[in-house]
Amino acid sequence: MTVTCDTLDTLLLEADPHSMAMAAGHAETCAACAERLASWNDVSATARGLHAEWSSDTLWPRIDRAVRQEAQRSRTRVWQIAAAVVLLIGIGALAWVAHQRTRAAAFDQAILRSSALDEVEKAEQAHLAAIDHLEKIAAPKLDDPGDPLLVSYREKLMLLDAAIAECQSGIDQNQKNAQLRRQLLALYSDKQRTLQDVLREEVHEANP
């Protein structure tokens, strides 16, 4: 192959020993090319000086670990999905239970259960006993009310008795109806309070 100034760059880029020998041969006969070859060799020498090598003992373990972690992460994701499904089912079940309990509580608000009915009946009995006791003490005053206030109390007691009777007749038909039971308790409380007021009025008159 005939080396010319034009083909010198091609030889230098190939950089194998044969090409470099051919380039050096041509440079001996061409001053310009000799100068270009010298510059090329300087750059090559500098580049060789800049070359650095390093080795990392932890690279592979790191890569290996990353690969394992990736695999583990995939497995974890599967478990996470499974856990989410279980959690969802759990929440759904709890919501259903809560709904049923709310429904049951609403039912209990409307219709008393046997245990609650027992409690209510005990409270009613306690009121009745107290009322009976108070009525006996207040009877003389109410049988012959001396002033308009006592007449008013007697009217109120009659009104309360009528309401209690009406409520009681409702309870005979609808024994566990919570509204009726609450109402009866409220009427008993009111009657008890009224009788206490009557007695207080008596004390007030005795000790002006």
Next chain:
Amino acid sequence: MKRIRNSIAVALLLAAPALADNAQKTISRTVDYEGGGVTVEHSFGSVTVRTGSAREVGARLRIRSSDSEFGSRIQLAVSGGPSGVSIRTVYPGVHGRHHSSWSAELEVTVPARAPLVVRNRFGSIDAAGLAAPSELINAQGSIDARDNRAAQRIENAFGSVTVRGGGGDLKVQNANGSVQIDDVQGSVTVNDRFGSVQVKDAARDVTINNTNGSVEVSGVGGDATITNAFGSTRFGAIQGDLALHSNNGRVEGSRVRGSATIDGSFATIEVRDVGAATISNANGAVIARDVHGAATVHTSFASVFLANVSGAVAVENQNGAISVSGLRAPCAAISLRTSFAPIKIELPRGAGYDVEARTSFGSINTSVPITIGRKSENSLIGTIANGGCRMELVTTNGSINLE
């Protein structure tokens, strides 16, 4: 998975008692509204009324029963036509003592412009947003009416009545339940017997009749007429006149732009900042401050204290002292009479009076210069300043003090 199965089983076990013995069902009915009124009759549960479409009436009955067979026989009868819509809860015939128990909640949706009548027993009534006249009648349950813009008649026997934001005239009848009314644009009439009555912010006249419960009225745009027997009565911010009769309860109030006419018997009457005051009591004290017109007071066995009266003063007492101070008018007739108690009066500076003071068993003392016309041990006739206004001070067994 076994753990999850166990958890679900536990949850079901927890739910089981809650589900046992609950017979519940809901019945819904809808009919076209062709005009007329809507009538609702219910018992043993609450009634809730709300407004909805102008063309239909809806009803939903939620039944709870301890016996599913009995519960299934409870019916909701709804019928409609040009004359109106009728909604009725029908229970199976129950005779004597019965072992099933039940409750039914009724929710009704009516056109806002449909007149409404609701009757209930043993359950509450809650009605809101009505724009046509309504009647809410209950026994043994509360009534709650909110933002109803037309006339309302509410009747209850043994339950509370609460009205908030009414647009039309309101009439409430109760027997033994409290009545609470707030922000009504029309007139208010309340008849109760043994419950407390509270009326706040009524734009027009207010009339209250009660027997043995407290009455509290404030913010009345028109006149207030209150009758109470044995409960306390309080009032405030009345733009018109006040006419109040209380038999045996304390009366206390302020800010009546018109005149205040108060009639009591056995308890203290105390008023402040009223246009004019006419107060009659028997065995209770009378205290009136800042009276912008005349003050006329009659009582028998208790003291009378008047302060800052702008008009004429006339007090007639028997066994109680009379004290008058802070008179604002330079010349207004004064007549103070009692029998077995002293009289004390503080006169404004520069006032001119023709004084006639008499006592049978007491002294007459004055720190005000009086030109004496005639004087004896128990009487004095004279002139304060240039005279002009009549002042009569009479007691039988007490001293008279002019300051």
